[in-house]
Amino acid sequence: MEWKIVGVIAAISTTSGFIPQLIRGIRTKRLEDVSPIMYMLMIFGFIMWLFYGMHLRDVIIIGANVVALTFSSFILILRHKYLKQKNKVY
């Protein structure tokens, strides 16, 4: 039971990690320094982890990767949007 708690804390931390990045991006309207290749690799990786979690039937791994997948996709989309807006202005 205690191990489930460690897993849940792990899942919440690495998943919610993308929230401050998303908030920072929305606030500053800048995500230029953020690597798009990193997020592409991450999104692909989260989908693979999702399958692996399904195989292990581990709800924590599945849940963590669904949420991480959602947030990291948003960051990549916003980065593209902000760079497009910037290029229009200058």
Place this chain on the structure above:
Amino acid sequence: MEWKIVGVIAAISTTSGFIPQLIRGIRTKRLEDVSPIMYMLMIFGFIMWLFYGMHLRDVIIIGANVVALTFSSFILILRHKYLKQKNKVY
């Protein structure tokens, strides 16, 4: 056996995801847009995943999180270093 491959691909993707971010940071000497709170949460989370992986005795989860922990720590340290250098110049 095929599932091990899915796990390894997942681990390599989410782990190596930090490499392009590290390279981008070193190349541009800019990591300002990268959220420090994100990396602090991630580092904490990877340590928790490490313990969870040890509990599951899953070498893939353990290995992935050791590497992710190393790279994300480097990104956070470099961000601090570059911001300090920038503040000296201006």
